Amino acid sequence: MPATEGPSGPAQPAPAPPTGGAGSPPSSPRPFGAPGRPGPLSGHGAGSPDHVTPRSAAGAFRAVAGDGERAPGLVDVVRAVRGRLAALVPAGPLPAPAGAAGPGIALRSRVGADVRRTPRVRGGGARTPRTPRGDGPRGPRRLYEQARRAWDRPLTAYYLILGSSLLITVLGLVMVYSASMIQALEYSLPASYFFQKQFVAAVIGTVLLLVASRMPVKLHRALSYPLLVITVFLMVLVQVPGIGHAVNGNQNWIYLGGPFQLQPSEFGKLALILWGADLLARKQDRRLLTQWKHLLVPLVPVAFLLLGLIMLGGDMGTAIILTAILFGLLWLAGAPTRLFAGVLGIAGFVGLLLIRTNENRMSRLSCIGAIDLGPEGECWQAVHGIYALASGGWFGSGLGASVEKWGQLPEPHTDFIFAIAGEELGLAGTLSVLALFAALGYAGIRVAGRTEDPFVRYAAGGVTTWITAQAVVNIGAVLGLLPIAGVPLPLFSYGGSALLPTMFAVGLLIAFAREDPAAKAALAVRRPGVRWKTMRRRVKKRPSGER
Known part of the structure; x- marks a missing residue:
């Protein structure tokens, strides 16, 4: 204990301070926040002079108010503490603790004001300022601008072709299984017999699609002549007795053994497109198409050779699609209006003669828009197709719940599968199928219109004409707007011979969409090492434990 020296005499020990007992004078007030009083407000560690505890708060009140008879109330204590804080806390934000990653908590200079937490900045960068609400278009115009920007992206056609074709194929597999069950049981076959065959064809077709989408354009052009020669040879074999086989009165099939058979005329569409595109591209390079x-x-x-071989087998529907492909190629090549109209007139006249000379074709022509079965039931298929669509309502009767497929509607899983889809999926399902075909057709036209390669333009236009024309002919027949032509719905109806070349053609469209320079640049950026914009980018060789 420190010693004190009196006026006379040696130093004497200093008397102990009073303890503040009864009758003793009041003790001197302890300085607010004395050492040894831990407190969290200042942000310093234990023992800080700025620490505040309940006991020190009471001492502060006694220092300000004194020891009166009235017991201190809560309001008095708060006022005393606020007064001491106003004298101790410096103006401005308190310094952040050592090692803090962010700006921490800042207190205003005025004690008792609101405590505001500074938002934490993530990502190591400054926060991007938001665009004021008043700037730019709003409402429907803003949505239109966003949709237009998304529609104009270089990969729009690529994803439209890929997504729409795969969705049509998958939905077609489901509908083939639903529509073919009853017919398979009628033939004493397993209920999934036709579905299994279609699934195998879809798997093979997917491989063909991937191969075609990865092939360079030069290889596509190199395949055109061999494919045409092989197709013509197979179509000639169809007419040879003992090799060709007739189905529903049409001689256009070749048995491959077991349950598998091939329709060469379906591959003739693809062969004509590739060969015709290569031929027209070569002539355009030499500037000969003006003649x-x-x-x-x-x-x-x-083209007339292929049409003749097809008509020998009696397949009028395939001949119509092949004629549409020919007209599409001529239109893309810039044929004059007079020439185009002349060829169209000749083809129409020949087609009318072929219809007039065949009683079955005449009966199909008379069933357009029919509402009754006819005197001999010749409009049975057309009328029941309308019944199936009408009974579906808005959302259909449900998958597998079709009534018309129980022997009422012929060919429910091939030519009239769209009617079964309308009955089981309703108007919503049929409109979805139409929207998918419309998206596929638009994407094909977009690829053909934006390319600088003449072969790509003719081939993409030919494939788009093929798929859209065949879809229009099939759906128009089901709706009663066109005569029944006997052509399947592309990628949707049952039939491996129709599915394989169609999926290869879709692979061509995907390859052509990838050849666009802007699409190449966009695909090069989206490598496996980089995720989408809404996800974090992968950082290679990141230290362990680092976020």
Whole structure:
């Protein structure tokens, strides 16, 4: 204990301070926040002079108010503490503790004001300022601008082709299984017999799609002539007795052994497109398409050869689709209106003669828009197709719940599968199918219109014409707007011979969409090492434990 020296005499020990007992004078007030009083307000550690505890708060009140008879109330204590804080806390934000990663908690200079927490900045960068609400278009116009920007992206056609074709194929597999069960049981076959065959064809077709989408354009052009020669040879074999086989009165099939058979005319569509595109591209490079002779020869004679072989088998529907492909190629090549109208008139006249000379075709023509079965039931299929669509309502009767497939509607899983889809999925399902085909057609037209390669333009336009024309003919027949042509719905109806070349053609469209320079640049950026914009980018060789 420190010693004190009196006026006379040696130093004497200092008397102990009073303890504040009864009758003793009041003790001197302890300085607020004395050492040894831990408290969290200042942000310093234990023993800080700025620490505040309940006991020190009471001492502060006694120092301000004194020891009166009235017991201190809560309001008095708060006022005393606020007064001491006003004298101790410096103006401005308190310094952050050592090692703090963010700006921490800042107190205003005025004690008792609101405590505001500074938002934490993530990502190591400054927060991007938001655009004021008043700037830019709002409402429907803003949505339109966003949709237009998304529609104009370089990969729009690529994803439209890929997504729509795969969705149509998957939905087609489901509908084939639903529509073919009853017919398979009628033939004493397993209920999933037709579905299994279609599934195998879809798997093979997917492989063909991937191969075609990865092939360079030069290889596509190199395949055109061999494919045409092989197709013509197979179509000739169809007419040979003992090799060709007739189905529903049409001689256009070749048995491959077991349950498998092949329809070469379906591959003839693909062969005509590739060969015709290569032929027209070569002539365009030499600037020969301005002459009628080079525009028509040898494209039109070869197309008529294929049409003749098809008509020998009696397949009027495939001949119509092949004619549409020919017109599409001529239109893309810039055929004059007079020439185009002349070829169209000749083809229409020949087709009318073929219809007039066949009683079955005449009966199909008379069933357009029919509402009754006819005197001999010749409009049975057309009328029951309308019944199936009408009974579906808005959302259909449910998958597998079709009534018309129980022997009422012929060919429910091939030519009239769209009617079964309308009955089981309703108007919503049929409109979805139409929207998918519309998206596929638009994407094909977009690829053909944006490319600088003439072969890509003709091939993409030919494939788009093929798929859209066949879809229109099939759906139009089901709706009663066109005569029944006997063509399947692309990628949707049952039939491996129709599915395989169609999926290869879709692979061509995907390859052509990837060849666009802007699409190449966009695909190069989206490598496996980089995720989408809404996800974090992968950081290689990141230290362990680092976020």
